[in-house]
Amino acid sequence: MIEELTAKDGSPILKVDGLGICSPQYPRKEASDWARKAKVGRASRLIVLGAGCGYHLSALKERFPERDILSIESNSEIYAWVNRRYGVNAEFETYLFRNLTELGNRSTVRRFLTGPYQLLVYFPVTRLEPEVYGKIQAFLTGRSEKGFLNLCGLREEFSDFSKVRVAGAAKLRPLSVDQMLSMGDIKKWESNELNEKNWEHQFLLKAIGELIA
Amino acid sequence: MKVLVVSLLRLGDIVLATPTLKALREAHPDSQIDLMVNEQFRFVGDILSGVNRIVGFPRLDLQEEIGDPAAPLFQPYDELKDLVREIKQEEYDLVINLTHNRLSGYLCSLIEAPETHGLHFSPRGEAIFGSDWYHHLNKSHNDSTLRTFHFSDVYKLGSGLSTEPKTTLVRKYKSIKRVEELLKGWGDIDLVAVQLKTSDSKKDIPTDLMMESLKLFHTIHPRSRFVVLGAPGEEKEIQDFSDQVLSMGVPSIAFACNLSEALSLLDQAGVLLTGDTSIKHLATATSCRIVEVCLGSSRPLETGAYQDNAIVVRPKTSCYPCLHSESCSQSEFICRKGIEPTLLAALMSRALMSQFSDLRQVAAEFTDVEISRARTLETGFWYLQNVSDSYSENTVVHQLVAKAALMLRLSKSFHDHIGPFGSCGRKLAEDLRNLFGSFLSDETVLQMLFRSVKERSQRLDHLSFEFSRMVRSGCQPFREGFGEEWDEWVEQTPYLDDSERAGLIAETADCNPMPFVQVRKIQRAIHDSLELNEIESKLYKVINSIQMELK
Numbered sequence: 001m002i003e004e005l006t007a008k009d010g011s012p013i014l015k016v017d018g019l020g021i022c023s024p025q026y027p028r029k030e031a032s033d034w035a036r037k038a039k040v041g042r043a044s045r046l047i048v049l050g051a052g053c054g055y056h057l058s059a060l061k062e063r064f065p066e067r068d069i070l071s072i073e074s075n076s077e078i079y080a081w082v083n084r085r086y087g088v089n090a091e092f093e094t095y096l097f098r099n100l101t102e103l104g105n106r107s108t109v110r111r112f113l114t115g116p117y118q119l120l121v122y123f124p125v126t127r128l129e130p131e132v133y134g135k136i137q138a139f140l141t142g143r144s145e146k147g148f149l150n151l152c153g154l155r156e157e158f159s160d161f162s163k164v165r166v167a168g169a170a171k172l173r174p175l176s177v178d179q180m181l182s183m184g185d186i187k188k189w190e191s192n193e194l195n196e197k198n199w200e201h202q203f204l205l206k207a208i209g210e211l212i213a
Numbered sequence: 214m215k216v217l218v219v220s221l222l223r224l225g226d227i228v229l230a231t232p233t234l235k236a237l238r239e240a241h242p243d244s245q246i247d248l249m250v251n252e253q254f255r256f257v258g259d260i261l262s263g264v265n266r267i268v269g270f271p272r273l274d275l276q277e278e279i280g281d282p283a284a285p286l287f288q289p290y291d292e293l294k295d296l297v298r299e300i301k302q303e304e305y306d307l308v309i310n311l312t313h314n315r316l317s318g319y320l321c322s323l324i325e326a327p328e329t330h331g332l333h334f335s336p337r338g339e340a341i342f343g344s345d346w347y348h349h350l351n352k353s354h355n356d357s358t359l360r361t362f363h364f365s366d367v368y369k370l371g372s373g374l375s376t377e378p379k380t381t382l383v384r385k386y387k388s389i390k391r392v393e394e395l396l397k398g399w400g401d402i403d404l405v406a407v408q409l410k411t412s413d414s415k416k417d418i419p420t421d422l423m424m425e426s427l428k429l430f431h432t433i434h435p436r437s438r439f440v441v442l443g444a445p446g447e448e449k450e451i452q453d454f455s456d457q458v459l460s461m462g463v464p465s466i467a468f469a470c471n472l473s474e475a476l477s478l479l480d481q482a483g484v485l486l487t488g489d490t491s492i493k494h495l496a497t498a499t500s501c502r503i504v505e506v507c508l509g510s511s512r513p514l515e516t517g518a519y520q521d522n523a524i525v526v527r528p529k530t531s532c533y534p535c536l537h538s539e540s541c542s543q544s545e546f547i548c549r550k551g552i553e554p555t556l557l558a559a560l561m562s563r564a565l566m567s568q569f570s571d572l573r574q575v576a577a578e579f580t581d582v583e584i585s586r587a588r589t590l591e592t593g594f595w596y597l598q599n600v601s602d603s604y605s606e607n608t609v610v611h612q613l614v615a616k617a618a619l620m621l622r623l624s625k626s627f628h629d630h631i632g633p634f635g636s637c638g639r640k641l642a643e644d645l646r647n648l649f650g651s652f653l654s655d656e657t658v659l660q661m662l663f664r665s666v667k668e669r670s671q672r673l674d675h676l677s678f679e680f681s682r683m684v685r686s687g688c689q690p691f692r693e694g695f696g697e698e699w700d701e702w703v704e705q706t707p708y709l710d711d712s713e714r715a716g717l718i719a720e721t722a723d724c725n726p727m728p729f730v731q732v733r734k735i736q737r738a739i740h741d742s743l744e745l746n747e748i749e750s751k752l753y754k755v756i757n758s759i760q761m762e763l764k
Contacts, residue, residue, distance in 0.1 A: 041274055042292055116291040119283070142286035151287055177279050180286055199336035203319040204297070208289050210316035211276050 002077040013053050014081060021078070021124045022053045031055035034122070035063045043118035044068065045111075047140060049133050050125030051082045051094050060120075061091040070112050071122075072097050072140075074132050078125070097132070100139050104150045113140065114154045157201040158183065181209050214244040217305045219321060219331070221250065221270055221312040223412060225491035227257050229516060230311050231498075232365045236374040237309075238263035247303070260472050260495075268300065270320075297323045308333075311368050313350060330372045345623045346371030360619060361514040363595040370593070370624055389477040395440070395468060396481065403437040403565060405430070406479055406501065408487035409451050410443065415509025415541055416488045418552075423486070424458055425554035430561050431463045439465040440482070442475060442492060483565045486557065493518050502564035504557065508548050510537040513585075519595055522569055523587040524560050526552060551581030560584070570650075576601040588648065591640040592617050598648060606658050609648060614662070614756075617641055618748040622741075634748075638755025645756070659760065663753040670746040677739045 003015045008025040015021070023030040034056050040046055044067055048057060051073035061069055069092035073079045079096040086092075093108060103109055119140055126133040139147035152158040183205065218234060220227045227250050237246055245265045250257060252269035275292065278284045285291075301324055310321045310331030318332040318340070330343040332351070342348040349360075350367050362370075369375065396404070407427065411417050431437050439458060443451035448469045455467035468478065475492055479485060480499045487493045487503065489511035496503050497520040507513045507527045512534050517525055527533070528548040535542065556579045563571050569586055576584040585597040594616060598609070617637055 041278065041288075042271065042295070043288070116288060116295050117285060118288070119285055137283070141284065143282070148286065151285075155287070177286065177289070180290065199338075200323060202338075203323050203334065204290055204293055207293060207316055207319040207323075208275075208279065210314070210319070211272065211289070212279055 002075075002081065004081070011053075011055070012085070014078065016075065016078065016128055019128065021050075021128070022055060027053060027055050028059070031059040035059035038063075038120050040064060040067070040118045040120070041116075043116040045070070045115065045117040046120060047072065047112055047117055048092075048120045048122055049136060050122035051078055052122050052125045054082045054086055054090075056122050057090075057092045057094075058086075068112070069093070070095060070108060072103070072109075072136060073125070074129050074136070075125075097136060100135065100146055103136070103139065104146075110154060113151060157198065177208065177212065181205055181212075214241055214307065215303060215305045216241065216244055216246045216307045216309065217249060217268070217300070217303070217324070217326070218246065219249045219308065219310045219312055219317050221272070221314075221317050221320075223491070224254050224257065225412070225489070225494055225516070226311075226364075227254055228491045228494035229364055229519070230368060231261065231494075232519060233309075233311065233368040233372070233374065234261065234263055236369050237372070240374055247305075249300075256472065260476055271296070300324055309368075309372055310347075311364075313347070344371040344373075345625065349619075349623055360616075362616070362620070363517065363519060364515050365519045366594045370620065373624075389474050391470070391474055392477040392481070395466065395478070399438055401436070403434050403484075404482045405437050405439045405561065405565075406482040406485040406487075406492075406496075407439055407441050408443075408485065408490050408492045409441055409454055410447060411488040411490050413509060413537065415535065415546065416507075416511050418486075418488050418506050418508070419546075419549055420454055420457075422549070422552065422554060422557070424454075424461065426486070426557035426561070427458055427465070428461050428463050429554050429558035433558060433562050434565065437464075439463065440478060441465060441467045442478070443467065443469045445469050445471065484561050486561055489513075489516065496520070497523070502567070504560045504564050506552060506557070507534070508546070508552075509533075509541070510535050514597060517595075517597060518587055519589070520587060521589045522564075522567070524564055524569075524572065525585045525587060525597060526556070526560065527583040527585070528552065529581060529583060551579070553579070556582065572600040588644075590644045591647075592620070592637060592644050593640070594620060596644075606649065607662065610645060610658055611662055613641060613644065614749055614752050615745075617752055618745050621748050622745055634751045634755055638752050639759060641752060642756045642759040659753055659757045663750060663757065666746055666750045666753065670743060670750070673739060673743050673746065677736075677743070680735060680739065 001017060003018075005013050005015060005024070007013045007023065007027050009028060011027050013020065013022050013024060013027050038060060046060065046064065046067050046069045048060065048069065048071040051057065051071040057069060057071055061067075071082075071092060071094045073082070073094055074097045076096055079094060082094055083090075095103075095106060095108060097103060119137065121133070121137065135144070138144035139150065142148045142151040216237065218230065218237070220230045227248075234246065234248065238244075246263060247266040247268050248258075248261070248264045249268040249270055251272045253273060255267050255269050258264060258267040271292070275289045278289045278292070297320070305324065305326045306328065308321050308324050308326040308329045308331075310317050310329065310333060313332050315332075318334050321329050321331065321333040322335075328343070329341075331347050333341050333343070335341055340351075342351065346367050349362075350364075350371070405427075407423065409420070409423070427439055431439075439455075441451045441455045441458070446469070448467070451467040451469060455465045458465040468474075470478065472495065476495050476498065479492070479496045479501045482496075482499075482501045484502045484504060485493065485496045486506075487496070488506055488508060493503060493505055497518055503518040503520055503523040505513065505518050505523060505525045507517070507525060511527075513525045513527065517523065528551055530548045530550075532542055533548045535548075556575070559575050560572075563569065563575065572584060572586055580601075583599060584601065585599050588596045588598050590596050590613075592613070596613065596616070621634075621637060
């Protein structure tokens with residue numbers, strides 16, 4: 001159950017089951033600090049776990065105006081509050097998480113996961129439901145079986161791989177980059193027919209492999 | 214035309230590439246020339262005026278993402294793919310890969326420019342070099358002197374650029390205030406720059422050796438003042454060193470600086486004492502004389518100070534040079550022994566006074582090390598001339614002619630019947646005259662070397678004939694069939710490197726019948742050696758006739 005309060009600086013803030021999800025004094029400053037320290041690299045799309053009170057999302061957008069931002073929130077009350085507060089013209093999108101399958105099928109999420117993206121975690125919110133957010137994080141980063149297959153399916157060069165693995169019975173533990181690199185060696189890419197189409201993908205994987213060496 | 218030059222190694226390697234950039238700019242004055250470097254070295258653009266744009270390769274970011282278990286699994290892949298896509302949109306006409314490792318090879322392949330010089334791969338993963346020069350670079354050369362060219366020469370010649378040897382670094386900088394402030398009030402002095410650290414502790418000149426050398430030098434040149442150079446972040450180390458030098462009564466100051474500041478300071482220095490560092494490569498663009506101490510994994514034949522009259526000191530220990538990727542194999546750095554303060558002080562003094570003809574005397578006194586003088590030859594390559602007396606005219610002539618022949622062959626210039634030999638021979642003759650101060654003192658040297666080349670050709674012809682006969686008969690191992698002549702044949706193919714020779718010996722020892730691929734390899738090796746012999750003999754003829762003309 002959420003409770004709306006006012007911070008020392010006059011900003012509206014929330015408590016969830018008695019726990020604050022942002023600073024009770026200077027939430028905007030806290031959000032700015034968080035955004036300033038966020039490691040986003042070159043990714044043009046940023047996915048943030050936890051919508052919170054929205055200040056961190058605003059601050060992130062202010063810092064990176066050219067990047068697309070999507071937040072994923074598991075609490076329906078927080079989700080509704082943020083949407084009411086920021087409205088349809090918000091500079092970021094918010095998605096209410098229900099289950100991983102729906103998450104993976106959502107067009108916005110799929111768009112974000114295709115191409116370079118960065119995943120950021122807004123700790124005050126995610127600590128409320130660590131298990132749920134842990135699963136979401138593993139899914140979105142491709143570090144769980146389901147997430148890995150989902151990401152493969154979103155990339156044309158790896159889409160056959162996802163079907164092959166789904167059809168097979170083998171268990172995957174795609175927890176490391178080595179797993180991804182091993183995809184460069186799968187037999188179907190060694191055939192003459194596929195080499196002409198897939199050498200670029202192989203070379204990208206091999207280049208990544210050289211960075212590890 | 215749009216050109217991308219790829220240099221994805223360390224700072225010193227990037228600076229080493231700048232003569233090539235200069236030559237490229239001169240050859241294509243209206244072209245767009247971009248340089249790809251690791252992102253952390255983007256600042257190198259501050260000292261380059263012939264480069265239109267620096268393209269940063271986010272190596273550190275990608276490696277961090279790879280190692281971060283919380284990062285999206287495909288993040289490095291996606292970012293690399295994006296980067297390649299951006300580069301491809303530039304539609305470069307030519308990519309020149311000066312990095313020569315697999316990572317750069319894959320990247321250059323992915324860019325798919327119409328023309329690529331340097332390592333890249335076919336879609337089937339076969340290595341392509343785009344030039345015989347880069348193919349030659351790919352081989353390891355244990356023999357070294359005959360077949361190793363300075364990387365700057367390989368880069369230029371590999372792209373068919375001017376072999377004009379006296380090219381300088383491309384740079385831009387204005388007068389640097391910090392340097393002016395540093396030197397203010399010093400008046401008329403002999404300014405000596407000292408580079409304290411290298412990128413690898415194995416290559417470092419020991420600090421006590423350095424200190425004693427500076428002290429001795431100062432007694433010879435009382436007007437000398439020392440500036441101890443270091444990169445930002447090394448302030449404490451260089452300050453500590455400088456303070457210790459000061460405590461010995463030797464005027465010294467520490468100066469942690471960026472590349473532009475270092476360049477500005479070196480422009481005013483008389484001498485630089487250094488190990489194998491990027492500062493050394495910077496100094497080649499200035500009038501500052503260089504004394505380079507090569508220790509550990511330093512390989513001056515490939516990456517030495519690319520400047521006329523740079524002085525290079527090398528140990529004579531069997532473990533030198535060691536591998537960069539491995540730690541020292543000895544219980545202590547024995548390559549440092551034999552390098553004494555009196556030696557370094559003497560060399561710095563000769564460098565400051567431009568007394569290079571005296572180096573032979575210094576070499577006679579310090580026989581535990583090899584002392585060489587760098588020469589940028591009219592022939593078109595950089596050469597490290599060993600100044601000890603044990604290096605006879607015979608040896609030097611042989612080395613230069615062999616290298617010139619290899620250069621002509623790699624540049625495919627030998628197919629022109631008159632021009633290259635005439636002009637190359639003339640340049641060689643001029644170089645020999647400059648190296649020895651006059652023409653060869655012993656007229657028979659050329660004739661003797663020419664004769665040995667002819668004899669070698671005759672033996673190779675014979676071996677080629679015998680080899681073909683053996684292959685046609687095909688019923689016994691090659692080596693057995695050759696008998697005693699086998700070792701002779703291997704000896705007569707000097708242009709195989711050691712690994713190729715060993716590989717051929719291993720392959721042919723028990724082959725029966727010999728696979729076609731190996732037959733072709735041996736045939737090619739014989740053919741290459743014959744071709745090189747032919748080029749060498751022509752060069753000897755030209756040099757000899759010039760010598761006769763001018764007598």
